[in-house]
Amino acid sequence: MKLGVNIDHIAVLREARKINDPSPLDAVGVCRLAGADQITIHLREDRRHIHDNDARDIINSSLLPVNLECSINPDIIDIVCALKPYRATLVPENRNEVTTEGGLDLAGNYEKIKKAIDKLKANEIEVSLFIDPSLEACNYSRMLDSDWVEFHTGSFANIYAMLYTNLRLTHHCIKELDLPRAKLHQMLDSSLEDLNIASKEAYNLGLRVAAGHGLNYNNVTEILHIKEITELNIGQSIVARSVYVGLESAIKEMILKVNK
Template identity: 65%
Template sequence: MHEENLKLGVNIDHIAVLREARKINDPDPLMALGVCAQNGADQITIHLREDRRHIHDEDVRRILESSSLPVNLECSINPEIIDIVCTLRPHRATLVPEKREEVTTEGGLDVRGQYEAILNAINKLSENEIEVSLFIDPTNEAVELSCKLGAQWVELHTGTYANVYAMRHSALPHSHHAIETLRLSRKELDSRLNGSYEVIVDAANKARMLGLKVAAGHGLNYQNVKSIVDIDTIEELNIGQSIIARSVFTGLATAVSDMKALCQR
């Protein structure tokens, strides 16, 4: 039996990305809060990166003061960032890996390799009564270590699934030779797509069995999200880029409500 009401967290970082393109104060991410709340969003998600490439400290402060929805603040395990998060006091902190040169987060936390640093961050956040989620690759080891560390949530990285889905459903060539090759690549892509999906299912089931709350995100869009919605042990999705991209053409209200409609079970 599917759980009702899969929650949708809308990541509004890309509004700040557009603002930073001109280094001015327009568009203001704060203006998205009411639109998201009125059109089905259950949470606002933002990422305070170490290099402040989009969301700034003052954005976080204003959003926390103004949002009628819970705010999920993504951040690295850098002690200075953790101190800032403890001062700002979001509803939840999601700890994510972060590299300065990456365009977007490329994978889950190295939970084993950074175990002590993650534990220190979790302890500090917990002392300040901030709920903690770990953004992890969908593996049993990562899930088990997240439970051992004392996180309340895990957010499963769906990027591999999203990338394979995009390759599998891209435009296809029509020459005879290409079609012969395509039969093999389609079969391989189908196998990879199924495999990348099944590891998400297995990790979500494992996490729920251990008593963790389960979210998922990264690369999810209007085309690939339905299969993830069908995983009944996942209770929340965090989606940003595809919603903000669609809003350029449809407006933010429609973009959010369209995604929320796809989240119905």
């Protein structure tokens, strides 16, 4: 299992005070030293954390492959083509969201996504689509000629949190509160089954399979049973852990988890 470390939240901390520290660029060498396989960053349209110069410096300096998440906005795609990361992961964006709330609407945005993919591939950039774990999304991803799919694991992660950490806050993926534990177990099993079925479908269609969003040191073990998933992209939980143990140790702890 490969681990992509998302370093957006280092930039989130910097932006909290609108100063220069901490710099996400400084994290790149630490990630490599710790044994990470990939650097993941998200260049949002509103530039709420990673800025253009961050993306440029990270891509130009990193000895690890850089996976640049971005929207399908043509202006953003032009920037990505100029930056030439190893991979571009196309994701949905909502200016009002705290974090990405789900997968791309492939059917509703088919032509826009196809145009973005064609342009990225013309610039020799590998493409991944961030999608919900469904058979329909897998088939659209194949039709769009994507190289990868990355399954949105947010629903799974939030059900897991409600079941095992007594989370009782309304969340963008789960609207119900105070559900019976039996119902939560049922929902968790269903979310894992969706990931299992979709991963097999994607693999059989010739797509490479990644997963990410909301994964942490507690819930990631459940995802490791899905053999078709070969890469995880994890950020917030690693950066949060690094506050206490340092970034290198936090990454090494996650690597131990995902390679059991």
